[in-house]
Amino acid sequence: MTESLLPAPAPEQNPETEGFWRATAEGRLLLPRCDNCGVAIWYPRQLCPDCGSTSVAWTEASGLGSIYSFSVVHRSAGSYQSVVPYVVAYVELPEGPRVLTNIVGCDPDRVYIGQAVRLVFSDTGHLSALYRFEPVEEE
Amino acid sequence: MTARGLVSIAGAYEHPRRVIPDRSVPQIHAEVALGAIADAGLSLSDVDAYFCDSTAGFGPVSMVEYLGLHPRYIDSTETGGSSYLVHVAHAAAAIEAGRCDIALVTMAGLARTRGEAPIAKPTGSPESAFETLWGMLPVTAYALAAQRHMFEFGTTSAQLAEVKVAASLHAQHNPLAFLPQPVTVEEVLASPVISSPLHRLDCCVITDGGGAVVVVRPEVARDLDRRTVTILGRAEAVKHTNNGRINLTSTGAATTGPLAFEEAGVQPEDVDYASIYDSFTITVIETIEDLGFCEKGTGGRFVLDGALVAPHGRLPFNTDGGGLCNNHPSNRGGMTKIIEAVRQLRGEAHAAVQVPDCEIALAHGTGGSIGTRMGSATLILGREDA
Numbered sequence: 377m378t379e380s381l382l383p384a385p386a387p388e389q390n391p392e393t394e395g396f397w398r399a400t401a402e403g404r405l406l407l408p409r410c411d412n413c414g415v416a417i418w419y420p421r422q423l424c425p426d427c428g429s430t431s432v433a434w435t436e437a438s439g440l441g442s443i444y445s446f447s448v449v450h451r452s453a454g455s456y457q458s459v460v461p462y463v464v465a466y467v468e469l470p471e472g473p474r475v476l477t478n479i480v481g482c483d484p485d486r487v488y489i490g491q492a493v494r495l496v497f498s499d500t501g502h503l504s505a506l507y508r509f510e511p512v513e514e515e
Numbered sequence: 516m517t518a519r520g521l522v523s524i525a526g527a528y529e530h531p532r533r534v535i536p537d538r539s540v541p542q543i544h545a546e547v548a549l550g551a552i553a554d555a556g557l558s559l560s561d562v563d564a565y566f567c568d569s570t571a572g573f574g575p576v577s578m579v580e581y582l583g584l585h586p587r588y589i590d591s592t593e594t595g596g597s598s599y600l601v602h603v604a605h606a607a608a609a610i611e612a613g614r615c616d617i618a619l620v621t622m623a624g625l626a627r628t629r630g631e632a633p634i635a636k637p638t639g640s641p642e643s644a645f646e647t648l649w650g651m652l653p654v655t656a657y658a659l660a661a662q663r664h665m666f667e668f669g670t671t672s673a674q675l676a677e678v679k680v681a682a683s684l685h686a687q688h689n690p691l692a693f694l695p696q697p698v699t700v701e702e703v704l705a706s707p708v709i710s711s712p713l714h715r716l717d718c719c720v721i722t723d724g725g726g727a728v729v730v731v732r733p734e735v736a737r738d739l740d741r742r743t744v745t746i747l748g749r750a751e752a753v754k755h756t757n758n759g760r761i762n763l764t765s766t767g768a769a770t771t772g773p774l775a776f777e778e779a780g781v782q783p784e785d786v787d788y789a790s791i792y793d794s795f796t797i798t799v800i801e802t803i804e805d806l807g808f809c810e811k812g813t814g815g816r817f818v819l820d821g822a823l824v825a826p827h828g829r830l831p832f833n834t835d836g837g838g839l840c841n842n843h844p845s846n847r848g849g850m851t852k853i854i855e856a857v858r859q860l861r862g863e864a865h866a867a868v869q870v871p872d873c874e875i876a877l878a879h880g881t882g883g884s885i886g887t888r889m890g891s892a893t894l895i896l897g898r899e900d901a
Contacts, residue, residue: 387644397644418759419645425758445666445763447658448711449650456650464651464710466659466761473759476887478649489666506648 594890595882624845656886767891
């Protein structure tokens with residue numbers, strides 16, 4: 377169940393973020409990491425908001441995470457109007473950042489805070505993909 | 516009297532209509548401008564400073580021309596729905612600095628007629644691409660905060676509903692309110708879930724409309740017949756995601772509240788009436804905690820037993836019915852928060868909800884979203900003779 381049925385709109389890109397989005401098309405979630413203080417930076421940018429350094433390098437995220445908060449959307453709009461109910465969540469990555477995303481591949485009513493999730497991608501069809509997460513199957 | 520002298524709000528006016536398909540946005544700005552100026556007992560030609568948000572045209576330039584003003588001080592600080600509290604604070608600072616004497620702040624919009632803002636769209640802001648593609652509605656961002664608040668503190672949907680109930684009990688006395696019918700906790704919980712855990716009745720109304728206030732220096736206030744309201748304390752802040760470390764259970768009020776109280780020289784327990792930004796019920800719960808009316812995490816319990824209900828609750832709030840029931844013009848609730856606080860301090864709220872001997876009022880605005888980033892502002896206001 378790695379295929380999401382949710383829309384996958386293409387992101388607006390700019391010179392600061394095109395490396396990030398290019399990697400998503402290759403199935404990789406990159407986090408900028410500060411060369412000076414070592415912190416993972418989110419949202420992606422070429423400045424460390426913790427220490428002010430502009431020396432930033434891309435590092436690949438582990439692809440794991442846990443749900444920090446979530447909401448099941450029952451009334452929506454635009455391209456999402458016809459796909460309710462769906463789950464919007466903040467997923468906390470082990471690298472630090474809490475990332476806004478969707479939880480897919482599961483019954484929305486069984487999502488919970490603290491749930492372990494792993495990365496999946498939805499191709500936008502425009503040389504980029506949306507990072508989403510699905511529950512890690514409990515053995 | 517504070518050492519800096521007391522700048523006052525001398526005029527306030529809320530547009531009486533909630534659906535205005537027959538007006539342009541500048542027309543509504545003009546109507547509320549004239550209403551507030553007349554309320555102060557001044558004329559448009561007295562205005563020497565003008566404040567508006569970024570939606571009024573080309574910053575303040577468009578409306579200055581439309582209104583025929585010749586200000587020597589202008590400001591269009593944009594913090595979403597809290598902008599107008601920031602404008603009042605900046606007007607007070609400009610008056611204290613000798614830059615102007617009589618400042619006009621206007622806001623207007625046609626959110627209902629134009630059907631605006633159902634879903635987040637890319638805006639060109641640096642965060643936009645990382646937040647607007649996943650189907651997050653404005654209500655969803657607040658729902659994320661509510662879900663986390665429930666998880667950390669045991670807050671319940673029934674407790675959130677109490678906020679709507681209190682607002683609706685006030686709105687029944689406001690003949691202009693968009694939703695004038697009282698509702699029960701059961702009715703809130705039975706309304707459709709829009710974005711869990713928030714129901715339709717956890718949400719504010721979407722209305723056209725606007726409002727304006729006039730801010731003046733003490734020497735001007737002294738010569739006016741109308742009762743004025745003194746600005747005792749003010750503070751503004753941006754609370755953001757802090758490099759991916761977003762905390763969904765607190766707001767910018769945690770910064771602005773203590774600063775504004777310190778400047779005013781009063782404590783939360785001194786506040787007789789509070790206008791609390793109420794885009795959603797969870798906004799009120801988190802804000803009253805952050806402002807110090809109760810401990811963090813206890814907002815849900817605080818609002819039980821009619822604590823927010825005027826005139827005799829522990830913290831009478833939003834006695835016009837608030838954004839939840841009365842008016843949330845242009846999806847921006849800050850101006851109406853100031854106006855109802857002014858009414859309370861003038862003793863001009865509806866008799867059924869007028870707080871007796873109201874001397875100290877607080878108005879708080881939250882622009883943007885508590886689920887991502889926000890511009891927050893707090894004003895502490897005093898009765899003229901207090």
